[in-house]
Amino acid sequence: MDSFTTPLLAGTATGALLLIAALGLALTFGQMGVINMAHGEFLMAGAYTAFLTQQVISNTDISILVAIPVAFVVAGLLGLLLEMTVISWMYRRPLDTLLVTVGVSLVLQQLAKDIFGAQGDPVESPGWLDGNVDVFGYNWPYRQMFTIVLALVSLCVLAALLKYSSFGRQIRATVQNRDLAETVGVRTRVVDRLTFFLGSGLAGVGGVAVSLISGTNPRLGTTYIISAFLVVVAGGLGQLKGTVIAAFAVGIATAFFADWTSASMAQVATFALVVVFLQLRPQGLFTVRSRGLA
Amino acid sequence: MIEIKGVTAGYGRTMVLHDVSLEVPVGGAVAVMGHNGAGKTTLLRVAVGLIPVRSGTVLLDGEDVTGLRPSGRVRRGLGYVPQGQQAFPHMTTLENLQLITTDRSAIDEVLDTFPALRGLLGRRAGLLSGGQRQQLSIARTLLTRPRMLILDEPTEGIQPNVVAEIEEVITDLTRRGDLSVLLVEQHVGFALRATDRYSVLESGRVTSSGEGGEGALDAVRAAMAV
Secondary structure: OHHHHHHHHHHHHHHHHHHHHHHHHHHHHHHOOOOOOOHHHHHHHHHHHHHHHHHHOOOHHHHHHHHHHHHHHHHHHHHHHHHHHOHHHOOOOHHHHHHHHHHHHHHHHHHHHHHHOOOOOOOOOOHHHOOEEEEOOEEEEHHHHHHHHHHHHHHHHHHHHHHHOHHHHHHHHHHHOHHHHHHOOOOHHHHHHHHHHHHHHHHHHHHHHHHHHHOOOOOHHHHHHHHHHHHHHHHOOOOHHHHHHHHHHHHHHHHHHHHHOOHHHHHHHHHHHHHHHHHHOOOOOOOOOOOOOO | OEEEEEEEEEEOOEEEEEEEEEEEOOOOEEEEEOOOOOOHHHHHHHHHOOOOEEEEEEEEOOEEOOOOOHHHHHHOOEEEEOOOOOOOOOOEHHHHHHOOOOOHHHHHHHHHHOHHHHHHOOOEHHHOOHHHHHHHHHHHHHHOOOOEEEEEOOOOOOOHHHHHHHHHHHHHHHHOOOOEEEEEOOOHHHHHHHOOEEEEEEOOEEEEEEEOOHHHHHHHHHHHHO
16 A cells, blocks of 8 residues: 555645646746746745745744745746846747746846855744654655645635636636737736736745755756646646646656656656657647637 | 827738728717728727827827727727627636626626626637627627727628627617717628718728718718729
8 A cells, every 4th residue: 555655645745846836837828828937946936935034033833834925925026027027028929938038047046046055955844844644654744735735725716816806807818818808908918917926926835835845946946847837738728727637647647657666767757658648639638618719 | 089190000011001080079970881901990900009000190089099008098988899709718708797897787787788698697708609709799898888989890790680689789879879989890781870970991091981871872882892
């Protein structure tokens, strides 16, 4: 049983991390179509925010809870800054956006190295996350369970926002038909900026979760960015449920491959699996049908 | 009221409209007719703000809105029903309407105009028929409470029984008195019945204009035959 539950539960936690990283991308890439390679650095910004919050609030039981909204705002503001200064000039020019955001990503990594050093810093987990629970012989750490809860809460909040709020309807309208949205009174430029703020902020929240598991690191973002893009594409662009399933599928598959082979071979095998899947189903897991509508 | 003054506009370096002037007075209704490619839709898109002008101005209730984005013009009382029964396909009929307002009484009011939509509120707009989508498009625009309504071929590609219904609604709107209407329409007879003035556009220029009404039918057909 242990050879099944260990990769399943550890993989679920990895999937949850991927999900938080991919949720923001599902907005900025899946919905808006912007290829932002600096998205991983917003994850890193979230991790460093958790570290800095612990320097200010030494009580780790509280600091991590404070770090989550602060990381959301810090990463969100970084995203907003990037959108206003760079990306807004490059809408409908995906290749240019990709190249420029790779540059921004490198600049942010170097900035983090200069400020915090190349080695990275540990983020202490709060007392209430120390310990684990026995599930069929696997000692499942509370930290991993916390990651899953955080991912699911982020998902529910985002889904509810998109579905039930006026702002959510404006995001969906802008994504589905920008010109039409403008002509019914939606200020699409404002919506673009707020969407970028939201998507980047979610990456910041993901960064807090990552920091609890692996600490901070200037290159932390690069670990997740490719996997997060794969998750969004495999799930189907513009589809949150596809992103959720793809994130957990990739996380769990990677954990099983790692159990059977090695960690690096598991990455290769998972990527190969996703590539084969996309060859068979290029539109991803889910697509939305409509009656011949533009 | 909208005044389009000496507008030259197009796509990239290709100009489609050349020094076009047109005015719809308060409470008036003007039909713009012409063959395919004459520049009718381009003219409306300029009026709405989707295409920038190379030269000329667009005034809405006397205010120069030439540099204003479409959403800004909507807030100043301009409503636009685009060509092609456009809706937000992955949103339900109700969500399409709630994009403008969540005020249930306002939504009920427009649903009274298009009762067929009542039973389709939970259906995704992408799954509606062309006629239903066009009704939704007009209903959604009416929810913005426009003082100047612009319609681009509202009956194009719609089954005949729904066309009659849409024509009736548009004719009622043009008779309201508090609403100015600019209508682009291929069905010349309907366009002239529904409006009180017409302009014929050919190759991006206004070549003819005059009083509307069914009496103008021969004059318009002659102008369009040139």
